Amino acid sequence: MAETHSAGAAGAGARDRIARVEVRMVHSHLRSKRAQGVGSVESLVKRVLLRLTTEDGIEGWGEAAPWEVFSGTAEGVAAALDVHLRPLVLGAPAGRIDALMARCERALFAHPEAKAALEMALYDILGKRLGAPVHALLGGAVRMAIPMSFSLANPDTEADVAAAQALIASNGIRIFKVKTGFSTHAEDVRRLTRFRATLPEDIDLRVDYNQGLDPWDAIRTLRDIEAFRPTFIEQPVPRDQRAAMAAITAALDTPVMADESVFSPTEMLEAARLRIADIVSIKLMKSGGIGPARKISAIAEAAGMPCYGGTLFEGGIALTAATHFIAATANVSLGCEFYTPRFAFIEDIAVPKLPVEQGAVMVPEGPGLGIGIDEAALARQTVEVRG
Numbered sequence: 286m287a288e289t290h291s292a293g294a295a296g297a298g299a300r301d302r303i304a305r306v307e308v309r310m311v312h313s314h315l316r317s318k319r320a321q322g323v324g325s326v327e328s329l330v331k332r333v334l335l336r337l338t339t340e341d342g343i344e345g346w347g348e349a350a351p352w353e354v355f356s357g358t359a360e361g362v363a364a365a366l367d368v369h370l371r372p373l374v375l376g377a378p379a380g381r382i383d384a385l386m387a388r389c390e391r392a393l394f395a396h397p398e399a400k401a402a403l404e405m406a407l408y409d410i411l412g413k414r415l416g417a418p419v420h421a422l423l424g425g426a427v428r429m430a431i432p433m434s435f436s437l438a439n440p441d442t443e444a445d446v447a448a449a450q451a452l453i454a455s456n457g458i459r460i461f462k463v464k465t466g467f468s469t470h471a472e473d474v475r476r477l478t479r480f481r482a483t484l485p486e487d488i489d490l491r492v493d494y495n496q497g498l499d500p501w502d503a504i505r506t507l508r509d510i511e512a513f514r515p516t517f518i519e520q521p522v523p524r525d526q527r528a529a530m531a532a533i534t535a536a537l538d539t540p541v542m543a544d545e546s547v548f549s550p551t552e553m554l555e556a557a558r559l560r561i562a563d564i565v566s567i568k569l570m571k572s573g574g575i576g577p578a579r580k581i582s583a584i585a586e587a588a589g590m591p592c593y594g595g596t597l598f599e600g601g602i603a604l605t606a607a608t609h610f611i612a613a614t615a616n617v618s619l620g621c622e623f624y625t626p627r628f629a630f631i632e633d634i635a636v637p638k639l640p641v642e643q644g645a646v647m648v649p650e651g652p653g654l655g656i657g658i659d660e661a662a663l664a665r666q667t668v669e670v671r672g
């Protein structure tokens with residue numbers, strides 16, 4: 286009886302214990318080169334996929350897509366999961382998600398992408414065991430459609446104009462985020478002028494510097510950018526330049542969004558206290574999973590700061606987990622940028638591709654994450670399997 290109690294949040298006992306941990310390094314190809322802020326992404330994204338299998342054969346999937354100039358590395362994530370977290374995960378009850386994640390937090394510093402991958406795989410298993418989608422496990426959906434933003438980051442502006450026009454016509458996309466700060470200010474102004482001249486007047490344009498401006502001269506630069514009526518300006522200066530973020534937020538009429546400056550609930554608390562932004566981008570790859578992401582959103586909500594669903598270059602497994610988080614978290618009300626599975630990767634591994642209807646990402650309704658795995662695509666993209 287004691288065994289049953291210790292093992293089963295879902296009452297599944299020993300059958301719920303994790304029997305197998307498989308870590309895969311995959312290489313996924315993008316359709317076009319992207320330039321953005323402090324780092325550019327060429328044609329390849331390195332991802333780490335995690336497959337957990339319980340004693341009774343339920344599989345849960347996780348994904349990490351780090352970006353080396355932003356957080357960690359794929360190699361570091363693979364080592365974190367394979368070497369450091371595997372011993373804690375093997376034999377643990379899959380349904381006791383928060384307890385296992387707390388053990389992992391004590392055992393391994395940082396590595397939020399690895400922890401996010403593990404946590405989403407555990408939610409996938411629990412949802413499949415209970416026959417419920419992950420958002421139901423989080424208290425139920427407040428929305429099932431999330432307005433989608435597409436990022437314009439091609440150094441070839443005319444290619445971006447064509448891509449945006451095609452997305453408006455074919456998928457009803459109404460939100461575009463222009464990546465700035467990777468070239469000159471004059472070039473940013475030229476690109477924004479071109480987007481405003483060629484895209485419909487009521488399109489929702491947002492601007493993301495990815496930390497690209499010098500703190501000592503950012504306000505003058507951003508006053509020019511405000512003329513293009515962006516909905517928000519994201520992370521204009523480096524993450525640790527919090528005084529500059531606060532000064533910019535106070536000086537501009539346009540809302541400022543913190544991305545790189547807020548990874549954790551503690552950083553969110555500081556962001557609210559120092560008012561370094563008006564709004565915040567939440568990414569599971571930064572927070573280390575849905576649990577901490579919900580804490581960030583709760584702190585932001587208490588401070589009157591709505592949140593946005595950001596990404597690095599995750600595919601359909603990680604972004605589906607994020608749709609469940611946003612579905613169940615009212616304060617994440619500024620949309621999402623979950624476009625990579627459908628519009629950036631040549632081939633994804635989760636099936637079906639994350640659905641986009643009338644400009645919004647649709648939250649899956651099946652048990653767990655509510656996705657399947659294309660084993661052939663997985664095999665094609667796998668470069669290494671551990672476990």
Ligand SMILES: [Mg+2]
Pocket residue numbers: 493495519520544545566595
């Ligand atoms: Mg950003």
